[in-house]
Amino acid sequence: MTKNINTVVNSHLCNGCGTCYSACPKSAISIHKDLQLGILIANIDGNKCINCGLCLDVCHSNDILSGHKYPNNSIIGAYNGIYSGYSLDNTLRYRASSGGIVSSLLRYLKTNKIIDGFVLIKPSDKSPFDNYPFLSHDVDDILRYAGTRYFPIPVNMILKELSKMSGRYVIIGTPCQISALRKYEEQNRSISEKILLRISFFCGGVPNLNAYKYYLKMHGIDEHKVRSIYRGMGWPGNNVFELNNQETIHISRRPEKFFAQIYHTLAFFPVFAQKRCLICNDRFGAASDISVGDAWIKQYESDKTGVSLIISRSPVAKDILSQMQQEKELLLQESNEKELIYSQRIFSDYFNNYPTTCRFLLGKDYINRHFDPDKYKMNLFWEMKLFLITTGMRLSQIKILWPCLFLYGVIFRYGYQWLCLAERLKIKIHRSFSL
Ligand SMILES: Cc1cc2nc3c(=O)[nH]c(=O)nc-3n(C[C@H](O)[C@H](O)[C@H](O)COP(=O)(O)OP(=O)(O)OC[C@H]3O[C@@H](n4cnc5c(N)ncnc54)[C@H](O)[C@@H]3O)c2cc1C
Ligand code: SF4
Ligand code: SF4
Ligand code: SF4
DSSP, X not given: OOOSTHHHHHTTOOOOOSHHHHHOTTOOEEEEEETTTTEEEEEEOTTTOOOXXXXXXXXXXXHHHTTOOSGGGSSSOOOSEEEEEEESOHHHHHHSSSSSHHHHHHHHHHXXXXXXXXXXXXXXXXXXXXXXXXXXXXTHHHXXXXXXXXXXXXXXXXXXXXXXXXXXXXXXXXXXXXXXXXXXXXXXXXXXXXEEEEEEEOOSOOOOTTHHHHHHHHTTOOGGGEEEEEEESSSSOEEEEEETTSOEEEEESSXXXXXXXXXXXXXXXXXXXXXXXXXXXXXXXXXXXXXXXXOOSGGGTTOSSOOEEEEEOSHHHHHHHHHHHHTTSEEEEEOOHHHHHHHTHHHHHHHHTHHHHHHHHHOHHHHHHHSOTTTOOOOHHHHHHHHHHHHHHHHHTOGGGGGGHHHHHHHHHHHHHHHHHHHHHHHHHHHHHHO
16 A cells, blocks of 8 residues: 555645655655646655655645544634734834744844744745745844745755754744644654744645746736745735846735736635645644734734734743743734634635535545535535636636636636625525524
8 A cells, every 4th residue: 555645646735845855764755846737746756665654644735635624623723822913123024024023033033042043935046936945044034035935835845954953943834834844843853852933824825836927927027037026015015026137026915906906816816726725724823833924904904014913822932922022022912813813714714614625626525534424514605616716727727828817817806706795695694584
């Protein structure tokens, strides 16, 4: 019986997180690009593999296939504090994606010699679409590489290097990467002492590698002239394109013009999406020490610099946040579960309709094995939304259709909104009849 990650790869649930690459004792795994699907994917050299199963044990997608439900059966996971807040360094707060919490944490820990370094992300010299993790000991890198990079990135490839280092580090990743990191730590106990904090983002999904290519094309920017892409510079900020000639182009992430709105919807909502993200069962990074995201709440609607929501989970995370608050590095205000969930409303849809999503994408057989079909009810509205998403995904894979994808973007945007409204109406009617 095969015990390696080929089961995950063949189900199209690999998202190239890189954990299996680090776990393989025979260096049999490499991470490749599938240019049509726009995803990173693990590949095994059959001549080197000894079928030991270590790669499968660290794979977060294997959890999905083996039927793991939401962690703690809760959408957020365990926590010891929830806050809204931001960095009190205005330059950093503006340059960062949200409130600059991650960059502030890194800088505080490094300048106070609590850590030796951190894992950051930068683009390769050859392409702005290929982004890689690197170990940095340089505090200046924090501002240089602040901001969110919405790309598939094999963050956990760094674990191979990290396991050989001495000192203490901070690692940052998406929830699936942090959950795979924890599994890797179970196999390699000594690495846990080297990681002071595991920081996770809240995660609505990683757009695939073609998303920014499409976006650039539609905005008339030559992708070959771009060397680095990230989100930053205010809030909700801009898509920032650093060009080879040192110029920078900023395109707002709250576009005003209709065309730009549709391009934004297509690139950053689930159309240029990855299948794995649609069946994600951990959007808040339940395995992290600290999870961070944007404060999409009314109170901060008009904020132009950036506010974050922060979930503290471990005692060490809580201590560090409170020290930083006392030393006026951060401004933190108590928040709560309700506000947090409201800020990421779409995640509740995924959470409440998880069996429907699994059935839609993994088939009836999966449901019969992992959910009780008598208890589980299909949500027709959610199924229709998934239909819109997956149709868009298929169309986006055909590059020659990109110039007319705009039309689908209009259908997607208004179709999705209409379905949300119809669903709310149905719930209201249902409630009033059951009173
Ligand atoms: C793929 C993705 C999807 C997200 N989806 C949501 C969402 O749906 N809702 C929400 O509220 N927030 C989401 N976030 C988080 C949000 O965009 C901000 O990254 C987060 O709030 C941290 O902001 P900050 O100002 O504290 O970070 P900053 O101070 O700007 O620091 C960000 C740090 O993260 C590192 N980094 C950047 N990109 C990556 C990456 N892809 N992988 C690993 N490290 C990286 C940088 O090197 C930098 O050190 C997402 C983030 C990512 C990467
Ligand atoms: S561990 Fe990550 S890279 Fe490896 S198969 Fe699983 S998802 Fe893919
Ligand atoms: S089964 Fe073992 S040897 Fe084979 S790819 Fe996985 S970790 Fe490597
Ligand atoms: S949505 Fe889930 S699977 Fe996709 S990148 Fe985010 S955490 Fe990973």
